Amino acid sequence: MKSVLGDRKAITLLLTPALLVYTLIILVPVAWSFGLTFFSGSALEGFEFVGLENFSRLFSDPYVWDAFWFTIKYALLVTLFQVVLGYGLALLYNFVLRKSSVLVRTLVFFPVVLPTVAIALLYQKLFQSAPVDGLVNELLVNVGLSSVDWLGTGTTAFVVIVIMDVWRSVGFYGVLVFSGLLDIPDEIIESARIDGAKSFKLLRHIVLPMSLPILFASFIFSINGTIKVFDSVFALTGGGPGNSTTPLTLYMYRTAFQFSDYGYGSTIALLLTVMCLVVTLVIFRSSRRDLSV
Amino acid sequence: MTTTIETTAVHTQRAVVSHSGGPGAAFVRFLKRIPAWLTIAFLIVVTAYPLFWMFINSLKSNSDFLSNPSYAFPEVWQWSNYPLAWETGNLATTISNSIIVTVPSLFFIVILGTAAGFALEILVFKGRAAVLLLFLAGIMIPGQMIVLPLFTAFFQIGITGSYLPMILIYTAAGLPLTVFMMATYFRAIPREIFEASTLDGASMIRAFFSIGLPMMRNAVLTVAIVQFFLIWNDLLIALIFGGKKSLNTIQVGLLNFSGEYGAINYGPLFAAICITSGGILILYLFLNQQIMKGLAAGAVKG
Numbered sequence: 079m080k081s082v083l084g085d086r087k088a089i090t091l092l093l094t095p096a097l098l099v100y101t102l103i104i105l106v107p108v109a110w111s112f113g114l115t116f117f118s119g120s121a122l123e124g125f126e127f128v129g130l131e132n133f134s135r136l137f138s139d140p141y142v143w144d145a146f147w148f149t150i151k152y153a154l155l156v157t158l159f160q161v162v163l164g165y166g167l168a169l170l171y172n173f174v175l176r177k178s179s180v181l182v183r184t185l186v187f188f189p190v191v192l193p194t195v196a197i198a199l200l201y202q203k204l205f206q207s208a209p210v211d212g213l214v215n216e217l218l219v220n221v222g223l224s225s226v227d228w229l230g231t232g233t234t235a236f237v238v239i240v241i242m243d244v245w246r247s248v249g250f251y252g253v254l255v256f257s258g259l260l261d262i263p264d265e266i267i268e269s270a271r272i273d274g275a276k277s278f279k280l281l282r283h284i285v286l287p288m289s290l291p292i293l294f295a296s297f298i299f300s301i302n303g304t305i306k307v308f309d310s311v312f313a314l315t316g317g318g319p320g321n322s323t324t325p326l327t328l329y330m331y332r333t334a335f336q337f338s339d340y341g342y343g344s345t346i347a348l349l350l351t352v353m354c355l356v357v358t359l360v361i362f363r364s365s366r367r368d369l370s371v
Numbered sequence: 372m373t374t375t376i377e378t379t380a381v382h383t384q385r386a387v388v389s390h391s392g393g394p395g396a397a398f399v400r401f402l403k404r405i406p407a408w409l410t411i412a413f414l415i416v417v418t419a420y421p422l423f424w425m426f427i428n429s430l431k432s433n434s435d436f437l438s439n440p441s442y443a444f445p446e447v448w449q450w451s452n453y454p455l456a457w458e459t460g461n462l463a464t465t466i467s468n469s470i471i472v473t474v475p476s477l478f479f480i481v482i483l484g485t486a487a488g489f490a491l492e493i494l495v496f497k498g499r500a501a502v503l504l505l506f507l508a509g510i511m512i513p514g515q516m517i518v519l520p521l522f523t524a525f526f527q528i529g530i531t532g533s534y535l536p537m538i539l540i541y542t543a544a545g546l547p548l549t550v551f552m553m554a555t556y557f558r559a560i561p562r563e564i565f566e567a568s569t570l571d572g573a574s575m576i577r578a579f580f581s582i583g584l585p586m587m588r589n590a591v592l593t594v595a596i597v598q599f600f601l602i603w604n605d606l607l608i609a610l611i612f613g614g615k616k617s618l619n620t621i622q623v624g625l626l627n628f629s630g631e632y633g634a635i636n637y638g639p640l641f642a643a644i645c646i647t648s649g650g651i652l653i654l655y656l657f658l659n660q661q662i663m664k665g666l667a668a669g670a671v672k673g
Contacts, residue, residue, distance in 0.1 A: 082566050083495040088575035092494070096487035096546055097502065099479075103521065103543030104509050110520035121523040167414075174407045182411060184659055186418050191655045191662070193604050195625045196644045199633075200425050203441075203641070213424055213441050245417070306513045309606035313626055327607075330515045335611065340519045347515040354511045 108351075114344035123338065132345040141321055142346065145329040149353070152239070152325060153304040159244045160300045164251025165293065169281070171252065172259040183256070186249035194246070198313030201242045205229060232322025235315050239323060243310050247303075251296050258292025259285070298361055305354055326350045422648070429453070429641035436637045449638060456642035459632050461616070465624030466650075468613065472534050472620065473602045476541035477595050480549050483542070485591060488553025489583050493565055494575070503554060509547030514607045522611060536612040537620075541605070545598045552597075556590040557583070596662050603651070621647050 115132050119125040136142055167186065171179040189197060205228035206212035215225035228234045262285065270284050308327040311317065317324035317332070324332075326346060334343030428436060429452055431445045439446070456462065487506070491499050517540075525536045568578045584591075609620040619627065625647060633640030655662060 082569045082575060083493065083562060085494065085575040086496075088579070089490050089494050089496050091576055092486040092579060093490040093502070096483035096550060099483060099539070099543050100506065100509065100546050103539055104512060104517055104547075105505075107517035107520040107524075108512060111516050114519060121519075121526045170407070170410060174404075175411070182414060184656075186414055187659075187662075188418060188422065188652065188655070191600055191651050192648045193622050193625065193651065194606060195622045195629075196648045199625065199629050199640065199644050200421060202629075203428070203637075204421060204424070210437050210441070213421075216440055216442065249418075302511065308514075309604070309622070312606060312610075313622075327513065327515055331607070331610075334519055340523070343515075344519055347513065347519070350513050351511075351516045354513060358511050 111344045111347060114341055115348055116341070118339060118341040120334075120338040120340045125341070128341065132342050135342060136345050136349065141324070141329060142326075142349070144321060145324050145326045145346075146349070146353075148236075148323065149305060149307070149325040149327075149350075152236075152307060153301060155240055156243050156304045156307075157297065157300040159240070160247055160251045160304075161293065161296050163244065163248045164296060165255050165289075167248065167252030168255035168259050169285070171256045179256075183249075183253060186252060188249065189246040190250045192246070194309040195313045197242065197246050198310055201238060201314055202229065205238050229315055230319060232319060235319065235323050239311055239314060242314060243304075243307070246310070251300065254296050254299070255289065255292055258289050258295075261292075262288045294365060301357055301361070302354070305357060306350075326353075425641055425648075426645055429638060429645045431638050431641075433635075433637055452638040452642040453646065455636075456628075456639040456646060459636075459639060460628040460643040461619070461624055462621075462643065462646060464617065465619050465621045466647075468534075468618060468624075469603060469620045469622075472537040472541065472613075473599060475538050476545065476602055477598055479538075479542040480545040480598050481591050481595055484546055484549030484594065485553050485584060485587060486579065487546070487550045488557055489579050491550065492554040492557035493560070493562055493583070503551070506547045506550045509544075510551070514544070518608070518611055525612070531612065532615060532618075534618065537608060537618075540608050540612070541602045544608075545601065549594050549598065552594055553587065553590060556587060560586065592661060596658060600662075 114125075116127060116129060117125040118128045118132070171183055175182060204212045205214050207215055207225055207227045207230070211219065211225050214228070219225055226234060228238050266284060266288075267280065270280055275283070306327055307325050308331070311323060311325055312328055312331075315323045317328045321329075327350060330343050330346040330350065333339050333346060424442065427444055428441060430448045430450065431439075431452075432447065432449050435446045435449075491503050491506075521536065521540065522531070525531050530536060565575070565578045565582065568582055569575060604622065605620075606622045606626075609623050612618075613620050613623055616627075625643060628643055629640055633643065
């Protein structure tokens with residue numbers, strides 16, 4: 079019987095096309111990109127071997143470290159909000175709204191499917207302060223506060239980026255965790271209720287432990303996305319004002335495509351890839367420890 | 372804001388009625404539900420109002436937008452903003468470009484990904500766990516790590532002025548998650564089904580096309596939907612390989628439009644955002660259930 083499932087011809091024909099495309103378009107370029115870190119130049123100008131120059135530049139470039147910290151700050155904060163608020167939403171869907179949650183779920187999911195550029199342009203207008211105030215500043219002025227130049231300083235622009243990215247993704251995490259909560263058998267919840275467990279205790283001792291796997295999955299998904307943030311920042315602030323909201327992804331894009339420095343761009347991309355790798359490894363390490371306990 | 376207040380008022384009123392009529396327990400239970408209702412009202416306002424706000428502003432003239440509060444209704448409902456946005460925003464071109472790169476990519480992702488998932492999960496050979504892991508690693512790799520060599524290579528072959536680079540990259544980038552998801556779905560199907568079919572003389576390849584693929588109809592739809600939104604809403608690859616005006620996708624087109632024409636023509640800019648968002652929202656409403664299931668499944672497995 080094994081021989082049928084081990085049919086060489088079938089394996090080759092079914093697996094090779096995908097493996098070939100994946101290797102040529104993803105794996106080879108990753109290795110090539112690594113090689114580029116030892117060169118300077120671009121596709122149009124030609125390349126020149128520079129040894130480890132790009133790496134020494136990387137470590138002494140203050141912009142890289144600004145971008146690095148911005149990426150970390152953004153990823154941690156947005157991941158935290160996505161997972162915590164998503165969990166709150168899921169609890170609301172599952173325990174408060176129950177069967178009637180479809181409508182709210184559908185609505186809160188809306189922004190997830192919208193083009194990021196469309197959302198970013200909408201947020202530019204919502205938070206605008208010139209030539210006229212946008213909705214947010216109008217609200218502030220109406221309650222007696224003064225209007226804020228939201229996208230004019232790094233700190234406030236960061237706030238807008240975080241609000242926007244949480245707004246556009248929280249519906250997704252709500253549905254994600256909700257699909258996990260559905261797997262908790264009703265009998266367990268019911269019997270705990272009958273035993274006199276109050277809502278909070280029920281949440282702490284039954285729901286939370288039982289939804290850890292799905293929380294973990296949403297955390298992985300979230301951090302994997304936020305660490306690579308590009309489109310929302312690019313479209314909303316373009317990295318500005320100055321360099322204050324530039325993540326590594328955007329700094330790499332600028333270096334490579336505006337300043338035509340492929341070598342240094344690859345070096346920044348490598349730093350980003352190493353970050354992703356470290357985060358992935360740390361997560362899987364900790365998950366294995368959790369499972370073994 | 373008003374919605375929140377109204378909801379509270381309605382419920383306080385009802386609460387009073389139930390208090391005078393029914394037992395105290397019902398009233399207490401009702402009071403307990405008020406925070407939940409407030410939360411729901413808040414959610415609805417926060418999600419829907421910005422979209423509604425975008426819509427009313429898409430119907431304003433420039434002077435209306437500049438001189439009146441942004442939450443006010445238009446003085447004159449200027450529907451002409453829409454054809455104007457369609458024309459100057461080049462929307463016909465960008466929408467058809469988005470379709471031209473998305474559809475073939477989805478087709479290849481589904482065919483190649485399902486076949487590979489089948490080979491890796493149903494068929495038996497040495498090293499399949501390693502190959503699966505190799506695919507899985509692709510989920511982690513940022514686009515920035517592959518674009519420079521690809522740009523160089525595509526430039527040298529001379530295809531940077533066509534749709535090909537985008538289609539190739541989207542296909543390859545979609546494979547890791549798809550292969551992994553399809554492998555997970557195939558895991559639920561007993562191998563014996565495929566073994567039995569080969570007893571009748573069908574080859575394993577036939578078994579894949581006549582049994583495996585049709586069995587995966589739902590999974591294929593799910594995968595296609597997940598990938599559709601990822602490709603449709605991509606910006607990085609579209610900026611680098613679709614930078615030429617005739618190759619602009621919706622995302623890049625919108626960005627250029629807001630930079631050039633839309634910077635001072637507020638109504639048409641809002642209208643362009645509405646058109647591009649509206650189309651996708653309608654599609655979403657049609658596929659709602661499948662999308663939620665699919666995106667959640669994709670994430671759990673990814």
